[in-house]
Amino acid sequence: MALAAWRQFTFFDTIPIxxxxxxxxxxxxxxxxxxxxxxxSMFLGxxxxxxKMVSKTLKPTMMFMAHEGVRITHLKQIDGFPYLLTVAExxxxxxxxxxxxxxxxxxxxxxxxxxxxxxxxxxxxxxxSVVTQSEDFSLIAFGLENGTVILVRGDIIHEKYAKQKVLYxxxxxxxxxxxxxxxxxxxxxxxxxxxxxxxxTNGKNLGSPARVLEEKGCSKGCMALKKxxxxxxxxxxDAIYFYTPYDRGPVYAYDGPKTSIYVWKNxxxxxxxxxxxxDVGVQSALKRFVGTSSEDPxxxxxxxxxxxxxxxxxxxxxxxxGIKAIFSEWGDLYVLGGDGQLYRHQxxxxxxxxxxxxxxxxxxxxxxxxxxxxxxxxxxxxxYKKYGDYLYEKGDFDEAMTQYIKAISGGEASQVxxxxxxxxxxxxxxxxxxxxxxxxxxxxxxxxLLLNCYxxxxxxxxxxxxxxxxxxNLKFDLDTAIQMCRQGGYYQQAAYLAERHGQNDLxxxxxxxxxxxxxxxxSYIRSLPAREAYIxxxxxxxxxxDHVPSETTSLFIEYFTGKYHPRRSKSYVNGGYDKVxxxxxxxxxxxxxxxxxxxxxxxxxxxxxxxxxxxxxxxAPIDSSASIMSSITGSGGKSTxxxxxxxxxxxxPTTSSDYTPPKPRTVFAIFVDKPREFIVFLExxxxxxxxxxxxxxxxxxxxxxxxxxxLQEAENCASEVEKESWENKARDLIIGFKAPIDPSNVxxxxxxxSYRDGRILxxxxxxxxxxxxxxxxxxxxxxxVIQVLHKYGDDEPELFRLALSYFTSTPEVMEAAGDExxxxxxxxxxxGLMAPLQVIQALSMNAVATIGVVxxxxxxxxxxxxxxxETNRRLTESYRLETKxxxxxxxxxxxxxxxxxSTRCASCGAPLDLPTVHFMCKHSYHRRCLNExxxxxxxxxxxxxxxxxxxxxxxxxxxxxxxxxxxxSLEEADDKFKLISDFLGRGVMEQVDLLV
Numbered sequence: 002m003a004l005a006a007w008r009q010f011t012f013f014d015t016i017p018i019x020x021x022x023x024x025x026x027x028x029x030x031x032x033x034x035x036x037x038x039x040x041x042s043m044f045l046g047x048x049x050x051x052x053k054m055v056s057k058t059l060k061p062t063m064m065f066m067a068h069e070g071v072r073i074t075h076l077k078q079i080d081g082f083p084y085l086l087t088v089a090e091x092x093x094x095x096x097x098x099x100x101x102x103x104x105x106x107x108x109x110x111x112x113x114x115x116x117x118x119x120x121x122x123x124x125x126x127x128x129x130s131v132v133t134q135s136e137d138f139s140l141i142a143f144g145l146e147n148g149t150v151i152l153v154r155g156d157i158i159h160e161k162y163a164k165q166k167v168l169y170x171x172x173x174x175x176x177x178x179x180x181x182x183x184x185x186x187x188x189x190x191x192x193x194x195x196x197x198x199x200x201x202t203n204g205k206n207l208g209s210p211a212r213v214l215e216e217k218g219c220s221k222g223c224m225a226l227k228k229x230x231x232x233x234x235x236x237x238x239d240a241i242y243f244y245t246p247y248d249r250g251p252v253y254a255y256d257g258p259k260t261s262i263y264v265w266k267n268x269x270x271x272x273x274x275x276x277x278x279x280d281v282g283v284q285s286a287l288k289r290f291v292g293t294s295s296e297d298p299x300x301x302x303x304x305x306x307x308x309x310x311x312x313x314x315x316x317x318x319x320x321x322x323g324i325k326a327i328f329s330e331w332g333d334l335y336v337l338g339g340d341g342q343l344y345r346h347q348x349x350x351x352x353x354x355x356x357x358x359x360x361x362x363x364x365x366x367x368x369x370x371x372x373x374x375x376x377x378x379x380x381x382x383x384x385y386k387k388y389g390d391y392l393y394e395k396g397d398f399d400e401a402m403t404q405y406i407k408a409i410s411g412g413e414a415s416q417v418x419x420x421x422x423x424x425x426x427x428x429x430x431x432x433x434x435x436x437x438x439x440x441x442x443x444x445x446x447x448x449x450l451l452l453n454c455y456x457x458x459x460x461x462x463x464x465x466x467x468x469x470x471x472x473x474n475l476k477f478d479l480d481t482a483i484q485m486c487r488q489g490g491y492y493q494q495a496a497y498l499a500e501r502h503g504q505n506d507l508x509x510x511x512x513x514x515x516x517x518x519x520x521x522x523x524s525y526i527r528s529l530p531a532r533e534a535y536i537x538x539x540x541x542x543x544x545x546x547d548h549v550p551s552e553t554t555s556l557f558i559e560y561f562t563g564k565y566h567p568r569r570s571k572s573y574v575n576g577g578y579d580k581v582x583x584x585x586x587x588x589x590x591x592x593x594x595x596x597x598x599x600x601x602x603x604x605x606x607x608x609x610x611x612x613x614x615x616x617x618x619x620x621a622p623i624d625s626s627a628s629i630m631s632s633i634t635g636s637g638g639k640s641t642x643x644x645x646x647x648x649x650x651x652x653x654p655t656t657s658s659d660y661t662p663p664k665p666r667t668v669f670a671i672f673v674d675k676p677r678e679f680i681v682f683l684e685x686x687x688x689x690x691x692x693x694x695x696x697x698x699x700x701x702x703x704x705x706x707x708x709x710x711x712l713q714e715a716e717n718c719a720s721e722v723e724k725e726s727w728e729n730k731a732r733d734l735i736i737g738f739k740a741p742i743d744p745s746n747v748x749x750x751x752x753x754x755s756y757r758d759g760r761i762l763x764x765x766x767x768x769x770x771x772x773x774x775x776x777x778x779x780x781x782x783x784x785x786v787i788q789v790l791h792k793y794g795d796d797e798p799e800l801f802r803l804a805l806s807y808f809t810s811t812p813e814v815m816e817a818a819g820d821e822x823x824x825x826x827x828x829x830x831x832x833g834l835m836a837p838l839q840v841i842q843a844l845s846m847n848a849v850a851t852i853g854v855v856x857x858x859x860x861x862x863x864x865x866x867x868x869x870x871e872t873n874r875r876l877t878e879s880y881r882l883e884t885k886x887x888x889x890x891x892x893x894x895x896x897x898x899x900x901x902x903s904t905r906c907a908s909c910g911a912p913l914d915l916p917t918v919h920f921m922c923k924h925s926y927h928r929r930c931l932n933e934x935x936x937x938x939x940x941x942x943x944x945x946x947x948x949x950x951x952x953x954x955x956x957x958x959x960x961x962x963x964x965x966x967x968x969x970s971l972e973e974a975d976d977k978f979k980l981i982s983d984f985l986g987r988g989v990m991e992q993v994d995l996l997v
Contacts, residue, residue, distance in 0.1 A: 046073030144175025177224025
């Protein structure tokens with residue numbers, strides 16, 4: 002292939018590096034004989050054996066004598082390793098090799114530290130044509146012009162001896178060497194003027210003859226190693242060849258002579274010698290045109306930078322004085338011209354290169370360059386987008402869509418969609434939308450549009466594939482997809498999506514609202530975890546009760562009695578409901594009349610225990626309260642009421658541990674207009690509630706609601722027998738069970754439902770006997786009043802006072818009461834419930850009772866008063882005599898001498914002897930029988946009585962200051978005169994002023 006087939010670009014900027022002092026070439030020293038770069042520096046070797054180091058600022062930083070007076074022919078440095086290899090040659094002596102440590106400086110020698118030095122042993126003095134080394138400098142290969150390759154092996158870095166060995170001998174000059182390491186095996190590529198070979202340098206294959214890769218060689222400097230792939234690149238006049246360790250690789254035609262090559266990044270730099278047109282006439286014409294100046298334009302060296310993979314020339318330049326060296330450092334490629342001028346070839350930014358390619362519409366090449374350069378994803382995506390726009394404008398819509406899909410992650414999806422909204426390109430639009438969903442970038446609008454595309458194309462298969470994707474990662478907006486399926490009538494698909502992605506609430510909603518299949522919906526709810534099942538029961542409970550009341554009530558009973566466990570059910574995912582349709586499976590609404598409901602929860606016993614009921618009990622109400630009683634109070638959990646107690650109650654009741662049943666009152670509103678089902682639910686909950694020991698608050702709610710439902714059913718009954726049955730159930734709740742119903746609720750419900758017995762029962766239960774009495778008085782029910790009086794009079798004495806007023810209210814009542822009035826007066830007298838005067842005042846309120854009626858009562862009162870007066874008179878006389886005796890004793894003690902005649906000690910009973918202690922109380926003691934004797938010593942026998950008297954006196958003195966106590970006692974006392982007399986008799990009024 003001719004050179005013209007390679008596209009020409011300018012991807013590099015050439016910057017000449019000049020000396021800032023004289024504005025001339027920076028490195029015009031003609032003595033420079035070798036150049037290399039690495040580890041942040043440029044190294045120059047001279048013909049005099051001097052080494053110069055140049056920093057990034059391109060200024061010399063160090064100079065030292067490496068080989069005194071000997072020409073340095075080769076410099077080697079591996080980037081990242083602090084070692085520099087120098088090779089010096091001179092006629093008549095063996096080549097000298099030295100290894101220098103770049104990180105160690107010897108001040109005495111004013112040079113870098115030399116780690117090792119040795120001479121290269123050759124049979125004859127032949128010049129070294131090429132030198133290469135391994136990365137750790139443990140292997141160094143020298144190629145000579147006589148065709149010999151000498152291998153130096155050893156730890157030369159640590160100043161140890163290096164062994165030399167002739168690895169290869171041939172007749173052609175060595176033009177190229179390169180090490181390639183594969184694991185522990187190190188292979189050496191050898192290039193000669195006629196052949197390309199490989200030879201092992203270590204391992205079991207060491208010593209094997211060289212293997213010929215190609216019977217064509219190359220010129221000196223025209224072989225280089227591509228480290229990334231382990232290939233060598235060989236440049237010949239006709240093409241560029243690639244070789245692996247085992248065979249020849251790709252070949253790229255590139256005509257023209259080549260003097261050297263250099264591999265940098267993914268580029269190949271080629272130096273071509275000056276060329277002159279072969280036609281003599283053309284030569285003469287060109288010379289006349291350009292003149293005969295000393296700088297002949299045809300005597301120039303060509304420098305090219307190629308991208309062999311993409312087959313384009315990234316840069317072409319001309320050097321009049323030739324090229325002395327090529328090296329790379331500091332991220333750029335440097336060329337040292339023959340005139341000493343240094344040129345930096347700086348690669349242009351990626352965006353500049355891409356823009357150049359855009360101008361030529363070379364989008365594929367732009368993509369390749371961007372990808373190989375490791376460009377950011379967004380930059381690559383923009384190229385794809387720009388390429389797609391170019392193809393779209395050309396009318397290549399299919400290929401344009403291919404590029405748009407590749408650029409889909411870069412955004413701007415709306416622009417692409419708008420271009421393809423034309424129905425004639427709907428297939429392209431569908432592909433784009435599908436890719437959006439595959440990458441998880443689709444919005445709700447994209448899902449809507451894709452579903453519309455499927456519908457427009459009538460592609461049911463793709464619709465099913467889209468919906469039933471097995472990928473665990475959701476590729477579309479779930480809510481939008483479900484909504485679109487529902488709007489389009491694809492209810493099965495909507496339910497499938499909802500169930501597949503755990504949207505159980507939506508599955509229930511679709512089944513009930515769209516498909517209208519309540520049995521299926523209820524079955525699905527039964528399969529859900531407790532929490533989700535509860536939410537759906539609350540949301541759809543009323544609708545389910547309308548269509549499947551028995552099954553729904555059973556579910557509520559299971560859940561609120563703690564026995565709910567998810568049951569396996571058919572599903573839309575496994576195809577269990579694929580044939581469901583609205584018309585064939587919709588359950589007819591149930592009648593809401595009271596007679597159509599259930600009468601008891603007996604029919605739900607099989608549901609609660611995990612089986613289905615044999616039949617639904619209907620007809621007249623059954624006395625389930627008796628069954629409940631037997632279930633709770635029966636021995637050992639057994640029942641004789643037809644199986645209900647056996648089904649619900651057991652010796653060891655258990656509940657599900659997976660959840661805690663919520664408060665039953667949370668679902669009361671759901672049972673509106675479903676009284677019979679509600680009663681069944683409440684009865685079952687109460688039974689189980691008692692068994693497991695539920696909270697009192699929940700129990701009160703259940704009993705209150707059940708009481709109300711019993712009264713409501715009784716009020717709605719047309720038959721008196723049925724009404725009485727329901728009222729008996731309500732009565733049993735209050736009497737039999739001692740139900741925890743708030744009395745105010747019972748009173749309110751009894752009033753609203755006109756249930757008089759309920760009001761009485763509550764008052765009786767709460768000991769509100771006066772309220773019961775007054776309610777009977779209000780309706781002039783004297784017989785009931787008498788019954789209440791005899792039944793509750795002992796517990797509530799106030800009833801006798803009320804009865805006295807009632808029995809004497811009218812002649813009719815008094816006549817109906819008969820002897821009950823005397824009974825009342827007798828109880829009032831015996832228990833002291835009223836003072837006589839109060840009784841007279843009560844009877845005088847009207848003209849019904851006469852003196853003859855209370856004559857006997859008054860006579861007894863007068864006799865009792867007279868007896869009490871006589872008793873008080875005698876007591877007063879005895880107190881007066883006792884007081885007179887005490888006063889005389891006190892006078893005698895104060896004014897008359899006291900004679901002590903006791904002969905024995907009052908303590909020990911022995912005869913008295915001196916010293917003796919006598920007390921005024923006429924008790925005498927031995928001095929030794931008393932603990933201590935002083936003026937305050939009291940008689941041991943009289944001291945306790947004296948202390949008691951003093952304590953009483955102190956209490957009286959303290960009470961005298963408690964005016965508030967006296968006033969409060971006076972206000973509460975029925976007989977105030979008696980209270981005042983009592984206080985005066987205690988002597989507590991002596992310190993108090995006259996009280997008004």
